[in-house]
Amino acid sequence: MSMGEPLLRVEDLRVEFPTEDGVVKAVDGISYDVGRGQTLGIVGESGSGKTVAALSILGLTRAQGARTTGRIVFEGRDLVSMGEAELRKIRGNEIAMVFQDPLSALHPLYRVGAQIVEAVRAHQDVSKAQARKRTIELLGLVGIPDPGRRVDDYPHEFSGGMRQRAMIAMALANEPKLLIADEPTTALDVTVQAQILALLEQLKSELGMSIVIVTHDLGVVAEMAEEIAVMYAGRIVETATTEALLDHPEHPYTWGLLRSIPTLDGPRKELLTPIPGSPPSLIDPPSGCHFHPRCAYAQPEHARIDPELRPLAADPAHRVACLLGEAARRRLWKESA
Amino acid sequence: MTRYIIRRILWGVLLLILVTALMFVLFRILPAGEPARLRAGRNASPRVIAEIRRDLGLNKSLPAQFWIYMKEVFLHFNLGYSYYSSAPVRGLIAERLGATVSLTVGGAIVWLATGLPVGIISALRRRSKLDRASMGAALVLVSAPEYWLGLIALYLFAADIGRLKIFPGAGSYVALASDPWKWLTSLILPWLVLAAGSAAIYARLMRGSLTEVMGEDYIRTARAKGLSERRVVLRHGVRAAINPIMTILALDIGTLIGSAILVEVVFNIPGVGQLAYTAITHADFPIVQGTVLLGALFIVVASIVVDIAYAYLDPRVRYS
Numbered sequence: 001m002s003m004g005e006p007l008l009r010v011e012d013l014r015v016e017f018p019t020e021d022g023v024v025k026a027v028d029g030i031s032y033d034v035g036r037g038q039t040l041g042i043v044g045e046s047g048s049g050k051t052v053a054a055l056s057i058l059g060l061t062r063a064q065g066a067r068t069t070g071r072i073v074f075e076g077r078d079l080v081s082m083g084e085a086e087l088r089k090i091r092g093n094e095i096a097m098v099f100q101d102p103l104s105a106l107h108p109l110y111r112v113g114a115q116i117v118e119a120v121r122a123h124q125d126v127s128k129a130q131a132r133k134r135t136i137e138l139l140g141l142v143g144i145p146d147p148g149r150r151v152d153d154y155p156h157e158f159s160g161g162m163r164q165r166a167m168i169a170m171a172l173a174n175e176p177k178l179l180i181a182d183e184p185t186t187a188l189d190v191t192v193q194a195q196i197l198a199l200l201e202q203l204k205s206e207l208g209m210s211i212v213i214v215t216h217d218l219g220v221v222a223e224m225a226e227e228i229a230v231m232y233a234g235r236i237v238e239t240a241t242t243e244a245l246l247d248h249p250e251h252p253y254t255w256g257l258l259r260s261i262p263t264l265d266g267p268r269k270e271l272l273t274p275i276p277g278s279p280p281s282l283i284d285p286p287s288g289c290h291f292h293p294r295c296a297y298a299q300p301e302h303a304r305i306d307p308e309l310r311p312l313a314a315d316p317a318h319r320v321a322c323l324l325g326e327a328a329r330r331r332l333w334k335e336s337a
Numbered sequence: 338m339t340r341y342i343i344r345r346i347l348w349g350v351l352l353l354i355l356v357t358a359l360m361f362v363l364f365r366i367l368p369a370g371e372p373a374r375l376r377a378g379r380n381a382s383p384r385v386i387a388e389i390r391r392d393l394g395l396n397k398s399l400p401a402q403f404w405i406y407m408k409e410v411f412l413h414f415n416l417g418y419s420y421y422s423s424a425p426v427r428g429l430i431a432e433r434l435g436a437t438v439s440l441t442v443g444g445a446i447v448w449l450a451t452g453l454p455v456g457i458i459s460a461l462r463r464r465s466k467l468d469r470a471s472m473g474a475a476l477v478l479v480s481a482p483e484y485w486l487g488l489i490a491l492y493l494f495a496a497d498i499g500r501l502k503i504f505p506g507a508g509s510y511v512a513l514a515s516d517p518w519k520w521l522t523s524l525i526l527p528w529l530v531l532a533a534g535s536a537a538i539y540a541r542l543m544r545g546s547l548t549e550v551m552g553e554d555y556i557r558t559a560r561a562k563g564l565s566e567r568r569v570v571l572r573h574g575v576r577a578a579i580n581p582i583m584t585i586l587a588l589d590i591g592t593l594i595g596s597a598i599l600v601e602v603v604f605n606i607p608g609v610g611q612l613a614y615t616a617i618t619h620a621d622f623p624i625v626q627g628t629v630l631l632g633a634l635f636i637v638v639a640s641i642v643v644d645i646a647y648a649y650l651d652p653r654v655r656y657s
Contacts, residue, residue, distance in 0.1 A: 058561060060561060084566075088565065091562065092564075093563055099554060099557070099561075104554035105555055105558045107555040107558070108577070108651075109577055109580070110576075118562065118564070122564055123563060154652045156652070156653050170558075
């Protein structure tokens with residue numbers, strides 16, 4: 001395998017759920033790459049399809065009856081067409097996942113340690129005692145104090161932050177090459193959020209993992225990710241390096257996301273600007289540009305034309321799906337800032 | 338935990354005292370006829386009746402009778418004597434306990450061993466033909482009373498009157514100690530009949546509980562670890578789904594005792610249930626009281642056992 005090839009390449013991924021009300025197009029043709037040791041942030045509101053996009057990498061949407069098309073190529077193997085038995089060898093082993101709410105993601109009736117031991121032994125042929133030793137090491141690695149004792153605690157005896165640390169320890173059990181973190185800090189207190197992000201950052205540099213971090217919070221990915229993809233209504237509407245995206249965002253939806261983040265150094269009386277309206281139905285999305293009903297700059301023809309994700313002339317790595325002209329966008333962003 | 342258990346046991350004893358008192362009052366208020374007259378037979382002279390009343394202690398005041406009865410039951414474990422045969426009630430029950438225990442324990446095993454797996458399979462193959470068929474059958478069985486189901490079973494499968502002559506019919510029960518094989522074959526139909534209704538309810542409960550659990554986040558975590566689906570379902574899903582079922586199990590064991598009476602009568606099994614049934618039809622109060630007390634004891638013990646088991650099944654529950 002050449003060094004230039006990304007660890008994970010997603011091509012035209014579509015995930016649909018047949019329901020009684022119609023087909024939910026949760027992910028509607030997204031493509032992205034994650035390089036080795038790189039972090040990609042996928043950002044969007046609730047209902048933008050970002051969690052489904054994350055779950056479908058490991059085929060975890062299969063149990064919910066999802067129809068998945070496109071390609072998810074991990075080290076040259078397509079995970080979409082892969083059989084369940086083969087995919088199981090990758091789950092928790094080469095690709096691991098951390099979920100949003102660590103209390104509900106841990107089994108309430110088993111000891112934390114036992115759950116991590118199970119993850120170790122799912123992929124390594126080691127004795128229970130060895131797996132337990134490894135588990136205590138892992139708990140120490142993620143910063144659980146006195147891991148030799150806490151290994152026998154139940155999840156309800158852990159604090160929220162410790163539970164998420166335990167989930168991360170479980171994900172690291174088999175030294176995965178790729179870690180998918182779905183809203184890993186959303187259910188936590190703000191101070192704990194920062195600790196968990198710092199931990200992920202530290203583990204990434206120590207272990208050389210790639211990370212896909214899914215969040216609604218641009219602030220979270222701004223710290224961690226080299227690249228950001230903004231999702232709206234099941235599609236990527238803008239993607240760029242973190243620097244470029246924060247410095248000169250191109251999509252009006254990204255503007256909205258940025259304006260809804262409070263800044264510490266901003267004036268106190270500064271008002272947060274919410275994005276008007278609510279995320280669209282994924283069964284029957286708006287015509288044309290899916291964002292046009294909520295876009296302050298929408299023109300009548302935007303209800304008809306469906307924009308493609310196109311690279312900027314000045315920066316080909318920065319791509320945006322917007323019908324406004326490049327010059328117009330630049331002017332609008334400057335005016336509003 | 339120990340304190341909790343002790344407290345539960347004390348409450349259990351108090352409950353049994355209340356049940357005993359309630360029964361005493363009930364059976365003396367209910368117009369079931371004068372026991373002495375029943376016992377003396379036809380054309381008994383008033384003198385004989387008065388004598389019998391004295392023998393049975395019925396000439397004393399009600400509070401005095403109550404006090405004597407309670408003292409005998411709780412201090413000497415003496416449940417009194419049958420109005421008819423004068424046999425000690427404790428002995429009568431002891432003789433028949435083996436058959437009833439055989440019936441109810443076996444029935445409970447059949448109940449859980451069929452109901453839970455059917456529920457699990459139904460939950461995993463929801464809306465499949467198998468699911469629809471088993472849930473349909475469950476609905477029929479839930480609605481079928483035991484005595485009717487028992488008669489149907491005998492009509493279809495009993496060796497004497499049945500169309501298919503597969504299993505021994507009514508009245509074929511023998512004790513386990515005397516012939517284990519005959520004991521087993523004679524109890525197969527009663528076990529199935531006794532278990533049918535409860536198994537059907539539990540299949541539906543298990544299906545509902547497991548369906549809910551399989552949507553939980555921790556099931557997704559288990560899958561994300563790369564565990565086999567079998568392990569995900571059995572170790573993670575079923576383990577969590579069984580807990581809410583344990584709570585109602587304590588209550589339903591009581592229902593099982595009630596159903597055992599009907600099954601014993603239909604299959605002519607010489608158990609405590611049949612003893613109680615006969616005693617009720619003859620207004621033989623001491624036996625009725627003894628058997629009801631036994632049932633109450635059984636339920637109290639079962640619910641304490643289930644409560645303690647629950648603390649071990651769910652680490653979040655800690656009694657104090």
